[in-house]
Amino acid sequence: MDKLKAILANNKLLAKIGITLLILFIFRILTWVPIPLLNVKQITSLIADNSFLAILDNFSGNALGRFSLMAMGISPYITASIVVQLLQMDIVPKLKEWSEQGEMGKRKLNKLTRILGLVLSFIQALVFIIGMDDHGSIFAVDIINYSFFYYIFMALIVAGGTAIAMWLADLITRYGVGNGGSMLIVAGIITSLPAMIRTLWTKYIETGGAGNIVLFIVIILLYVAILVAVTYLELAKRKVPIQYANRRPGQGPTDSNLPIKLNTAGVIPVIFASTILSIPLSIVGFFGSKSGSGVGYWFDQIFNYQKPFGFVIYMFLILVFSFFYSFLMLSPEQVSENLSKSNAYIPGVRPGGETENYISRLLFKITLLGTTYLMLLAALPILTAIVFKFTPQEAQVITLGGTSLLIVVGVALETANQILTEATEQEYEGIF
Secondary structure (H helix, E strand, O other): OHHHHHHHOOHHHHHHHHHHHHHHHHHHHHOOOEOOOEOHHHHHHHHHOOHHHHHHHHHOOOOOOOOEOOOOOOHHHHHHHHHHHHHOOOOOHHHHHHHOOOHHHHHHHHHHHHHHHHHHHHHHHHHHHHHHHHOOOOEOOOOOOOOHHHHHHHHHHHHHHHHHHHHHHHHHHHHOOOOHHHHHHHHHHHOOHHHHHHHHHHHHHHOOOHHHHHHHHHHHHHHHHHHHHHHHHHHOEEEEEEEEOOOOOOOOOOEEEEEEEOOOOOOHHHHHHHHHHHHHHHHHHHHOOOOOOOHHHHHHHHHOOOOHHHHHHHHHHHHHHHHHHHHHHOOHHHHHHHHHHOOEEOOOOOOOHHHHHHHHHHHHHHHHHHHHHHHHHHHHHHHHHHHOOOOHHHHHHOOOOHHHHHHHHHHHHHHHHHHHHHHHHHHHHHHO
């Protein structure tokens, strides 16, 4: 209650929250702005038949299904930022050099990320439009002998929408609360929740008997239980004790700790795994048949994580990326070096190589537990769809667990921490 009072008493913080809500409202309005000349009903029908595109549609808040100005939204920029982050790790020396140049290098990396995001948005939109039109005309009017220029024109409009989304995200980051890109994604995910409730209501209440009403309640309670469990596990961390040598009383605390989160890698391994599987699947879904024994059929069996073999590959990729990104985010070598520079050490562990090995072993064990949790969470929508016998169309809407829930919880916790921190800062300013 005291924290709520502190927030309400902070006019600057309330203004930031108001700005954030206003920008999110504008973003939601833009998701309803249609692109001219396109048959929205035809596109919606085609997306419903493609499981991967249906998932992307949920992330975009149904903007992809309407193929509005925000059809691709902020997703290409998020993908670009992850790629640029990875390329900084000695893969591209120039990018690593920029990452060590301070504020100037950061501006260069941001510019590169934005350009790459726009390029990805254009390419994705172009492939999407050509693929959709290959399955039947998606144009709302009859255009005689239309050329490839029309595809380019539509893709440029979508890329322009991504540019607007990046600008809105930047405004939230600068003048609002939370990370702008994450907030836009969460806004899209949350708007898909009413559709999930509506689908469950239709399935179990309107067309079902008493037993189905019980199932409806069970699924809602299960969703809440998963939400609570994910929140708890996202907050879970192991605190490694640290002591400072030669620090006298009055110069700061002589002991501290190094927190290592259970899920150090966050949601990125799941995003990477699903992206890798989705690229060949979405292309084949556009240009090839998934029936029979052709290339499309085998691609669907291998890359569709709702199929047994694809599910195994999906879990394996999450495992690999979890370890890779955890050690990327928390480099034992870098941590050991930073501790030595700060005249700090872990009790019972010698500085240098022994500290690096100790952190590596500890991070490996924690990541193993975190990866198990992440794999289970990613598998939950698939497993629950089997248990409750959802149809493919229902499974695309009803997602118990999965990437979307992890993103919402992670962003909510991060934003709440920022709000509480800013509210507390004003209290201290009042004292001094």
